[in-house]
Amino acid sequence: MILVTGATGTVGRVLVDQLLEAGVPVRAATRRPDAAGLPAGVPVVRADLDDPDSLTPALDGVDAVFLLSTGPDLPRHDANVGKAAAAAGVGRIVKLSSGRTGDPAADDPIPAWHRAGEQAVRDSGVAWTMVRPLGFMTNALHWAPSIRRRDTVSAPYGQGRIAVVDPVDIAAVARHALIEPGHVGHTYTLSGPQALSPGEQTEILAEVLGRPLRYEETSPEQARAALLGFGVDAEMADAIMALRATALESFTSIVHPTVEEVTGRPARSFADWVRAHRDEFA
Template sequence: MILVTGATGTVGRTLVDHLLAAGAPVRATSRRPDRAALPAGVEVAHADLGVPESLPGAVRGVRQVFLLSDGPRLAEHDANLARAAARAGVESIVKLSSGRAGDPGATDPIAGWHRAGEAAVRDSGVAWTMLRPLGFMANALAWAGSIRRERTVHAPFAAGRAALIDPADIAAVAARVLTEPGHHGREYLLTGPQAHSPGELVTILAEVLALPLTYVAISPEVAREALLEHGLAPVMADAVMALRAASLEDFGARVTPAVAQLTGRPATSFRSWATRNREAFLDG
């Protein structure tokens, strides 16, 4: 049995499909099982990573765990799950971490949260694998509203470059790692095939959408205020802005062959991702 946390999210939901296709028995955790809307054949267990007493039943009889958590309490949640997994005799944990966790120069909050989470998993005594994506292509969907309204994208750090990855590629990697031997104790830095600046991403979107899009560079202060207006708590807005600023550093533009090596196919390009998600930018 493989336990998938975060199973209703972008990565977790696709991972569930991969595991089912491979014939693996899947259990998914949810704080609201009645709203999980997962495929038939998936066992849904009520669990909350922030409530340790909710976890023993979720990990009972499980061999592998896919651990996805986020936010300021990330390390606490990872520790709760890792301890429960160790007590239940789970064989291995595959943690979705952050590429920044592997950058020794990274001091931003998200890197720190994930480093602490990784440490909690290692300290549990359960075999582990760390998946470290540098950034998600799906974050570009936040631009859909302004693209529809004014054919414009406002984003900070015009000089930054990041090798964003398709979340579906992360799910494909996770499925391989969970169902094949030989990955214990490994840390995989996952990237897309090319690093892009915000302006380059907008140019690609304009071509895919066949729209005359304009990129407007804005200050970090204006970008942070927009995050707050969209409902992010200040601590999360600050963490997101620090992560965005990391695109100005060389580490964020690193490109690795990990996706191709682990899945047997090239990492998805931003153009291919945008083409697949074209309607999400046009409808709404």
Template structure:
């Protein structure tokens, strides 16, 4: 049995789908807080209700599990520690943990990166087989542009001229599937990127090309970005994201790594590929266009 956490999110759901496509019909169980958010799951997938903060529910979900995909989101809440304790007690042999590429950057000392470093240490000290996945920013983050693209033909972003080797979350999921079911990944940490480092300007140009319009790019100042991020995140996380943007501006996120191809045996998906597969999310309303600048 393989347990997948985070199955209501983009990456976790892609892991479930990837496991389902494998020959041999792997047994898959998903741990979710709200099963109503899961739609269209294969009938063979078992759904259990639980929460990282509820150790009894973790113990129940991990019964009979041999490998687990671990994705946590609550910064500083100790979720990784509780999960690892429950997994070790249940006899889980292998854990594949999603972390972040920034953990390898000595200049990254923000609260999110420090939390991820601590989480990695917990997993690596667990006594179980472990694999760490360290993705760069997800291409799917650009879905946040959809409302302004639809209404105004505008993309608003920080550091629009700086480069980020963003990765398709489906590639992260594909590497996770390989690590969950294959050999040779124990004790490995994979930094996962796309095939090229792109600026927001270049991403907006590609998105506009596929939509058949020109999109304007507006650079957000720090105060505007702080206000926008503050609608979705607590203050400490907002500050961490702003610090991360500064590091991107300094060139800390532009290195392209070969791990996706090395693990999966195929090239990493491009941003062009990602846009083509998600274009409906940006379909325009109205007819007016705008120039990219």
């Protein structure tokens, strides 16, 4: 039995589907089971990573855990899961981390949180695998409203490039690490096949969607204000903006072959991802 935390999120939801397709028993953990919207036949349990008592029943009979946590409380949440998993006799934890965690120069909040979370998982004594994507292709969905209204992509740091990866590929790597031997103790840095700037992503979107689009560079201040407008709290908005700024550094533009090495097939391109999500930009 695999327990998937964050089962309704971008990666967790895809991973649930992939485990079902592979015929692997899966249990989904979420703070709001009534709103999970997961496939019939997937048992959904309430689990709050901030509440260790809620983790004990969620982990009963579980062989492996996919661990997804976010925000400034991430190190404590990862420690809670690690301790509860060890007590439950769980065989392994696959943690979704951040690609920037592997950059020794990264001292901004998100990689710092994940660094501490990774250490908490290691300290638990449970066998582990770390999965570190450089950036998510699905972040481009934030541009969908302005594309629909104005045929425009608005984003800061126009000169920055990130080798973004499809969450389908992130989930595929996690699936292999959860159910196959040979992945314990490995740290997998994941990227797509190409490092892209916001302007280059805009060009690909335009080509796939079949209509002209314009890239408009915004200031970091404008981008932060937009995050606050979406309901992101100030601490998290600052952390996200600090992470976005690292697109200007070389670390995030490095292409890694890890997806193909683990799964046996090449990482999907940004154009592949846009084709799969075309309707969301229409």
